[in-house]
Amino acid sequence: MAEWTNFIPLGLVVVGSLSLLWTNKWRYNIGSIALQYLAVFWFVSQVWPIGLAAIKLVAGWMAGAVLAASVTASDLPETETPAMSARIFRVVGGVFVLILAFSAAPQAAEWIPAQQTAMISSLVLIGMGLLQLSMTKDPLRVILGLLTVLSGFEIIYAAALTSVLVAGLLALVTIGVSLTGAYWLSLTPPEEPS
Amino acid sequence: MSSPVIWIVIPAVVGLFLWFLRSKQQLSLILAAGICIILSVLSIVLPIGAAVNLGGLTFTIPSTLPVLGRRFVLTASDQMILTLLYGLGAVWFALAPLAWPHRLFPSFGLGMLASLTAALAVAPILYAALLVETAVLFSIPILSPPGRLVGQGLQRYLIFQTLAVPAILFAGWLLGVAEANPADTAMFQRAGMFLGLGFAFWLGVFPFYNWVPMMMTETHPFPAGYVLSLLPTAVLLLGLDFINSTGFLRESAVLFDIVRIIGILMVVTGGLWAAFQVNLARVFGYAVIFETGFALLAISVNTLDGWMLFAAAFLPRLLALLIFAFALAVLENQGIPLTLLGIRGLARRFPLTALGLLAAILSISGFPLLAGLPVRLEIFEQLAITSRTALIGAGIGTTGFLFCGMHILSELIHSDEKHWTMVENWPLRVILIGGCLFLLAFGLFPETFYHSILFILQAFPHLF
Numbered sequence: 001m002a003e004w005t006n007f008i009p010l011g012l013v014v015v016g017s018l019s020l021l022w023t024n025k026w027r028y029n030i031g032s033i034a035l036q037y038l039a040v041f042w043f044v045s046q047v048w049p050i051g052l053a054a055i056k057l058v059a060g061w062m063a064g065a066v067l068a069a070s071v072t073a074s075d076l077p078e079t080e081t082p083a084m085s086a087r088i089f090r091v092v093g094g095v096f097v098l099i100l101a102f103s104a105a106p107q108a109a110e111w112i113p114a115q116q117t118a119m120i121s122s123l124v125l126i127g128m129g130l131l132q133l134s135m136t137k138d139p140l141r142v143i144l145g146l147l148t149v150l151s152g153f154e155i156i157y158a159a160a161l162t163s164v165l166v167a168g169l170l171a172l173v174t175i176g177v178s179l180t181g182a183y184w185l186s187l188t189p190p191e192e193p194s
Numbered sequence: 195m196s197s198p199v200i201w202i203v204i205p206a207v208v209g210l211f212l213w214f215l216r217s218k219q220q221l222s223l224i225l226a227a228g229i230c231i232i233l234s235v236l237s238i239v240l241p242i243g244a245a246v247n248l249g250g251l252t253f254t255i256p257s258t259l260p261v262l263g264r265r266f267v268l269t270a271s272d273q274m275i276l277t278l279l280y281g282l283g284a285v286w287f288a289l290a291p292l293a294w295p296h297r298l299f300p301s302f303g304l305g306m307l308a309s310l311t312a313a314l315a316v317a318p319i320l321y322a323a324l325l326v327e328t329a330v331l332f333s334i335p336i337l338s339p340p341g342r343l344v345g346q347g348l349q350r351y352l353i354f355q356t357l358a359v360p361a362i363l364f365a366g367w368l369l370g371v372a373e374a375n376p377a378d379t380a381m382f383q384r385a386g387m388f389l390g391l392g393f394a395f396w397l398g399v400f401p402f403y404n405w406v407p408m409m410m411t412e413t414h415p416f417p418a419g420y421v422l423s424l425l426p427t428a429v430l431l432l433g434l435d436f437i438n439s440t441g442f443l444r445e446s447a448v449l450f451d452i453v454r455i456i457g458i459l460m461v462v463t464g465g466l467w468a469a470f471q472v473n474l475a476r477v478f479g480y481a482v483i484f485e486t487g488f489a490l491l492a493i494s495v496n497t498l499d500g501w502m503l504f505a506a507a508f509l510p511r512l513l514a515l516l517i518f519a520f521a522l523a524v525l526e527n528q529g530i531p532l533t534l535l536g537i538r539g540l541a542r543r544f545p546l547t548a549l550g551l552l553a554a555i556l557s558i559s560g561f562p563l564l565a566g567l568p569v570r571l572e573i574f575e576q577l578a579i580t581s582r583t584a585l586i587g588a589g590i591g592t593t594g595f596l597f598c599g600m601h602i603l604s605e606l607i608h609s610d611e612k613h614w615t616m617v618e619n620w621p622l623r624v625i626l627i628g629g630c631l632f633l634l635a636f637g638l639f640p641e642t643f644y645h646s647i648l649f650i651l652q653a654f655p656h657l658f
Contacts, residue, residue: 111384126360133353142349146356153360160367165262169324176331177356183335184344 006117009039017128021090059171063178070182097127114159125152143181198259198266209304216297226300230284237276274649293523294416305332310428320366330355347408361392400459407479419519438654454494458587460487465594474532510565517629518554539609546626559595565636
């Protein structure tokens with residue numbers, strides 16, 4: 001595959017993770033997670049057999065589906081759109097993460113055998129996930145932040161190691177984290193009708 | 195049938211079975227306690243890897259179970275660890291009908307035990323990270339059962355435990371690369387950094403421990419006590435396994451210096467924060483931090499005596515935390531606020547609960563004649579040889595925790611009531627008195643109890 005094609009999943013990662021920061025609407029958030037896992041699959045399929053790499057995509061999308069189903073079932077009201085200043089603050093934070101990821105990737109690539117674009121994508125996802133986790137108390141967004149960090153880690157770890165057991169257990173953890181999110185959402189009482 | 199099947203697969207299957215039985219809470223708790231007792235007894239009597247002669251039938255229990263190209267290994271040297279883990283499970287499940295008979299506890303609690311045993315058994319060891327995470331995910335329904343909203347402490351618990359997974363997996367891979375090229379010392383340092391970060395997240399090490407007291411206030415003290423007893427125990431044993439299996443870590447003086455500094459910080463902050471705490475659930479959280487700090491201090495000694503102290507400290511620590519959590523659960527179940535104001539004069543109405551609470555806290559702070567003292571004294575002695583600063587820090591932390599105990603004592607007996615009553619029912623009385631007597635017996639005859647637990651160290655032969 002031509003080198004330039006790797007910029008497509010990198011673009012998906014950047015767009016997906018920034019949109020996670022920009023909006024609180026769960027539909028867009030789940031869509032962003034789906035995009036991120038597509039990018040993860042793209043990168044992992046270059047170093048792992050396609051069948052094994054597909055586990056990442058299936059697990060990631062299943063996690064998204066579980067969360068989406070749970071939000072729908074819990075009948076939660078749509079979260080209020082945050083103020084424009086808050087959104088700008090988050091995106092500025094996101095841009096700092098992007099700058100950090102682009103600058104740190106060449107050094108990191110010296111000791112982890114991953115492609116440059118994969119490394120950048122991985123660092124972007126880890127950084128954006130941590131940023132997300134540090135700025136929220138909402139269970140759904142916490143879970144989305146954790147999934148983002150884990151997906152970023154999966155890209156570089158796949159470049160470092162190929163193992164069926166690790167692939168299976170990481171998929172289990174991904175789905176487990178999303179099930180935890182679904183469980184937490186089911187505990188949140190719906191708002192009293194006014 | 196191999197040993198991993200007996201101590202990992204069977205409890206996992208029973209846990210799944212108990213999930214279907216969850217409507218029968220008492221029965222499922224009894225079954226969970228029963229299977230834990232059986233597995234604990236089997237770990238004492240069944241020789242792994244040696245021929246067993248049973249009524250003329252001779253067979254051997256293999257120690258290895260291959261799964262997808264990797265192995266789960268439980269050898270004869272791991273048997274004391276199995277006894278400890280399943281013994282711990284048996285006691286907590288057996289007490290649950292009185293303290294917290296929740297329908298989700300037996301199945302998910304057993305799932306946690308099976309996952310943590312798998313984490314200790316898996317080879318290569320780096321895969322343990324994923325199995326510990328599985329145990330953490332199993333603990334979530336126990337900590338936030340239906341009816342309780344999810345607080346920030348619980349969220350942070352999940353966040354920190356999950357962040358440990360990438361750090362440990364990555365450290366494992368880096369260690370493999372470094373061992374293939376021993377001249378590259380930078381790779382060893384990176385591996386050590388990630389490993390330290392992973393264990394810091396797992397153990398709730400300073401400064402990543404704020405979730406511990408927060409989580410305690412958001413959930414029932416009994417399940418929180420179970421999780422905070424089991425998880426650090428397994429993670430500390432896993433840490434020992436990492437040190438045992440990695441020559442670079444064993445020989446690194448810097449590692450043990452860092453562990454000592456972190457240990458001091460945890461003991462000092464845990465003890466001091468507890469001294470000024472008005473919420474008893476948070477005091478439990480600080481007790482866990484304080485105990486983990488002392489475990490790290492024992493590790494930092496890095497001599498045979500240090501390792502023996504580390505192993506010996508398990509029993510008094512787990513017993514004190516059990517009684518502490520049980521006493522808090524009794525109060526919580528009675529609707530008594532777990533604050534200093536809430537327990538004012540409580541010794542007049544709940545004398546045995548107050549006694550249990552006090553004995554546990556004083557044992558943790560190393561009060562004379564109680565279980566915690568013998569090990570504490572030995573650790574102080576070792577620290578006096580290796581690091582005076584650490585000794586002073588440990589002293590400050592211990593004084594803080596002792597002050598906390600005295601503060602609680604003054605509140606418990608502060609009452610205008612003239613008469614004493616005993617609200618606790620008979621089973622509660624028996625358990626609380628028994629627990630206090632055990633704490634006293636451990637303190638009076640330490641060698642009787644500590645001798646067997648030292649066999650845990652058999653699993654880590656390279657440490658000494």
